[in-house]
Amino acid sequence: MNYCSNCGNSVELKIPDGDNVARFVCPKCGQIHYQNPRMVVGCIPVWQDKILLCKRAIEPKYGKWTIPAGFLENNETVEQGAIRETMEESGADVTIVRLHVLYSLPQVNQVYAIFLAHMKTADFDAGDETLECRFYETHEIPWDKIAFTAVHFSLEKYIENLKTNDTQTYLGKLIRKYE
Amino acid sequence: MNYCSNCGNSVELKIPDGDNVARFVCPKCGQIHYQNPRMVVGCIPVWQDKILLCKRAIEPKYGKWTIPAGFLENNETVEQGAIRETMEESGADVTIVRLHVLYSLPQVNQVYAIFLAHMKTADFDAGDETLECRFYETHEIPWDKIAFTAVHFSLEKYIENLKTNDTQTYLGKLIRKYE
Numbered sequence: 001m002n003y004c005s006n007c008g009n010s011v012e013l014k015i016p017d018g019d020n021v022a023r024f025v026c027p028k029c030g031q032i033h034y035q036n037p038r039m040v041v042g043c044i045p046v047w048q049d050k051i052l053l054c055k056r057a058i059e060p061k062y063g064k065w066t067i068p069a070g071f072l073e074n075n076e077t078v079e080q081g082a083i084r085e086t087m088e089e090s091g092a093d094v095t096i097v098r099l100h101v102l103y104s105l106p107q108v109n110q111v112y113a114i115f116l117a118h119m120k121t122a123d124f125d126a127g128d129e130t131l132e133c134r135f136y137e138t139h140e141i142p143w144d145k146i147a148f149t150a151v152h153f154s155l156e157k158y159i160e161n162l163k164t165n166d167t168q169t170y171l172g173k174l175i176r177k178y179e
Numbered sequence: 180m181n182y183c184s185n186c187g188n189s190v191e192l193k194i195p196d197g198d199n200v201a202r203f204v205c206p207k208c209g210q211i212h213y214q215n216p217r218m219v220v221g222c223i224p225v226w227q228d229k230i231l232l233c234k235r236a237i238e239p240k241y242g243k244w245t246i247p248a249g250f251l252e253n254n255e256t257v258e259q260g261a262i263r264e265t266m267e268e269s270g271a272d273v274t275i276v277r278l279h280v281l282y283s284l285p286q287v288n289q290v291y292a293i294f295l296a297h298m299k300t301a302d303f304d305a306g307d308e309t310l311e312c313r314f315y316e317t318h319e320i321p322w323d324k325i326a327f328t329a330v331h332f333s334l335e336k337y338i339e340n341l342k343t344n345d346t347q348t349y350l351g352k353l354i355r356k357y358e
Contacts, residue, residue, distance in 0.1 A: 001184045001185075001188070002184060002185060002187065003182055003183065003184050003185070003186070003187035004182065004184070005180045005181065005182050005183070005184045005190075005212070006180075006181060006182070007181070007182070007188050008181065008182035008189075010187075011184075015237060018307070030222075033184070034217075034250070035253055036217045036218065036250055036251060036252065036253060037218060037251050037252075037253060038213075038215045039215065039218065039290060042242070071213070071215055072198060072215060072216050072290070073215065073216075074214055074215060074216060074285075074288045075285050075286070075288065076283075076285050077283035077285050077352045077354075078281060078283050078350075079283070079350065080285070080289055096350075097349070098348070098350070099278075099281055099348050099350060100283070102278055102292065102348075104255075104256035104257050104258070104259075106253075106254050106255050106256050106259070107254070109253045109254065111218060111251070111257055113281065113290075126226060128189075128197070159317060166345075166346065167346070167347045167350035168277070168346045168347065168348070169277070169281075169344065171257075171258065171275075171277070171278060171289075173256045173258075175256075177276050
């Protein structure tokens with residue numbers, strides 16, 4: 001951030017009065033420009049004993065497999081966002097069962113909220129950001145070709161949960177350590 | 180948003196190619212300024228059979244009771260943010276038990292993630308944004324003086340959960356209807 005989005009003046013990085021974190025502040029109009037993590041919302045779409053995965057048609061992780069997910073938009077609930085992203089990326093029409101995973105990626109300022117969802121029908125149709133969609137039984141999941149750690153975690157916990165069959169939400173995080 | 184935070188030029192509201200939502204776009208440098216919901220993270224701090232509530236010292240809802248919570252910051256996990264906010268607002272040092280509530284407020288572009296947390300000791304100390312903190316037994320909760328619907332929902336579900344004793348995360352939302 002270089003300029004104030006309110007008045008166009010150059011911003012300064014400083015700790016505002018009463019705060020303890022450096023923010024971009026406009027010395028002209030006084031506006032404090034807070035920057036906060038974004039949410040990624042998505043689903044594990046389940047049909048009978050299979051789940052629907054999507055092969056990515058965009059970077060990052062082009063050609064890797066993922067679950068349908070994307071950034072939560074303003075003016076929607078997390079459930080609405082997850083259902084919308086699932087429709088956009090996979091064409092699957094789903095009903096939310098429960099929140100399955102909340103996963104933090106503090107180094108990229110993202111939080112994933114991944115839902116367990118039932119497909120209303122077996123229909124799907126790869127969207128613009130997807131090369132193909134296909135059903136996987138749990139023993140067929142291509143673990144070495146999964147796009148993101150949050151997706152890997154969500155699928156691991158899905159399988160774990162099939163055995164325990166409880167209704168908990170799993171908390172996860174990725175903290176990268178630099179040497 | 181009036182000006183591009185990257186180059187300082189005036190922005191335009193338009194639907195970018197390949198998108199279906201209007202965004203603030205800079206016609207000079209091309210940057211698309213996405214705007215997304217922010218997360219509010221907090222805890223229900225539990226000590227024995229009591230919970231710790233905070234009386235707000237700031238607007239909105241000055242003088243009303245709430246649980247310690249605030250905006251998730253960049254570079255922290257949701258759990259870290261909830262523990263930090265609990266310490267800042269109530270002085271309580273807590274251990275996260277589980278995610279208790281995920282609550283969407285689409286009209287103000289917020290998502291609350293409220294954790295159930297155990298206090299390590301009975302110590303507390305009201306922070307700058309808090310007039311006072313005190314323990315409440317569940318039958319003492321001042322329902323008509325609770326600050327926010329997401330907090331009201333979280334406390335209701337806390338009490339409901341004491342009876343069922345399961346480990347689920349509750350999903351909630353507030354959709355205001357204008358007549």
